[in-house]
Amino acid sequence: MFIRRLPDLLLLSLILSFVPCDAGGHQQDERIAAPKDTADSRTFTVVYQYLQKQADRQAAQRRGRQVSIILLQRERWQQLPDCPVMPDIRLSELTAGGRVSIFLVCPVIDEVTDEVAKGWKQRLSAQIDFVVPVLVVGRDLARGEVPGHLHAEERAFSSVRQGLFHHPRELDGYVTVRPVRAGTIMTADLVKKAVVVRRGTPVTIIASSDTVTLTTSGIAADNGRIGDIIPIKKDNGRVIRCQVMNAREVRPAATGGNHSP
Structure with missing residues (x-):
C-alpha cells in the first residue's frame, strides 16, 4: 500500500515557507535545510518537507515524539534534478526498523502541445525514528500468567518490535503464552486473550x-x-x-x- 499526495501550487508555497520548531520554539534547521551541493534545492525541500510531515503523522499514530530523519544514500538526494512542476510523491509503509522508500515522478509538460511528456523518476530512502512509550516487565512471568508488574519507559521506535502496549489496561483479559523475562518490552506476540x-x-x-x-x-x-x-x-x-x-x-x-x- 502506498501513501499518495498531489499538492497544488498554493500548498507548495506554504510548504516552502514552513520551518518546524521544537517544543521550545527553536527552529530545527538540521531537519529542513537543503544541502548546498544539491542540484535543485527547491525539489529537495519539497520532498523533504513532505517526508517530515509524514514522519510526524507516523509518530503521532504511535504516540511518539522527538521525530528524527536520516537520509540514506544521500548522494541521490543531492543529485535530484530540477522538476518544473510539482512531482508526484509516494511513500512506502514504514518498516519495523523505521526505513521508508520515497518514489518520485516528475512529469514534464510540453510547452507546445501542453501535454505530459517523458520526465524523470527517482527512488530515495530514509530512516524515520522517534521515541515511543512502552511497557516493560518488572519481574519474570511464567507461561499463562496475567501480565503484571509493568512499568512505563520510552524507547526508540527503530529498536522495538511491532504490537506495543502503552497502558496496563490494554492487557486486561490477557495471559502470557510463554515465560517472559524481567526487562522485556511487552508486545502482542507474548500474550493471548485468556x-x-x-x-x-x-x-x-x-x-x-x-x-x-x-x-x-x-x-x-x-x-x-x-x-x-x-x-x-x-x-x-x-x-x-x-x-x-x-x-x-x-x-x-x-x-x-x-x-x-
Missing part, C-alpha cells in the same frame, strides 16, 4: 439502555474470552448470543437495537 468464562459457568446477563438496566442469570454454553460472542442459556431455557464482558458478566450481542434479557 478464557475467562467456561462452559457450564453461571453468568449474569446485563442489558441496558440510556434509562434502564435489566439483569438476569444464565449458564455459559461455551468457553469465552473477553470480547467473544458465545451462547448463553437463560433460566427459561432460551439460548441467546452474548458478548463476554468479564468472568461473571455478559451482555446480549448487538443486533441493531436494545435487548431485554
Whole structure:
C-alpha cells in the first residue's frame, strides 16, 4: 500500500515557507535545510518537507515524539534534478526498523502541445525514528500468567518490535503464552486473550439502555474470552448470543437495537 499526495501550487508555497520548531520554539534547521551541493534545492525541500510531515503523522499514530530523519544514500538526494512542476510523491509503509522508500515522478509538460511528456523518476530512502512509550516487565512471568508488574519507559521506535502496549489496561483479559523475562518490552506476540468464562459457568446477563438496566442469570454454553460472542442459556431455557464482558458478566450481542434479557 502506498501513501499518495498531489499538492497544488498554493500548498507548495506554504510548504516552502514552513520551518518546524521544537517544543521550545527553536527552529530545527538540521531537519529542513537543503544541502548546498544539491542540484535543485527547491525539489529537495519539497520532498523533504513532505517526508517530515509524514514522519510526524507516523509518530503521532504511535504516540511518539522527538521525530528524527536520516537520509540514506544521500548522494541521490543531492543529485535530484530540477522538476518544473510539482512531482508526484509516494511513500512506502514504514518498516519495523523505521526505513521508508520515497518514489518520485516528475512529469514534464510540453510547452507546445501542453501535454505530459517523458520526465524523470527517482527512488530515495530514509530512516524515520522517534521515541515511543512502552511497557516493560518488572519481574519474570511464567507461561499463562496475567501480565503484571509493568512499568512505563520510552524507547526508540527503530529498536522495538511491532504490537506495543502503552497502558496496563490494554492487557486486561490477557495471559502470557510463554515465560517472559524481567526487562522485556511487552508486545502482542507474548500474550493471548485468556478464557475467562467456561462452559457450564453461571453468568449474569446485563442489558441496558440510556434509562434502564435489566439483569438476569444464565449458564455459559461455551468457553469465552473477553470480547467473544458465545451462547448463553437463560433460566427459561432460551439460548441467546452474548458478548463476554468479564468472568461473571455478559451482555446480549448487538443486533441493531436494545435487548431485554
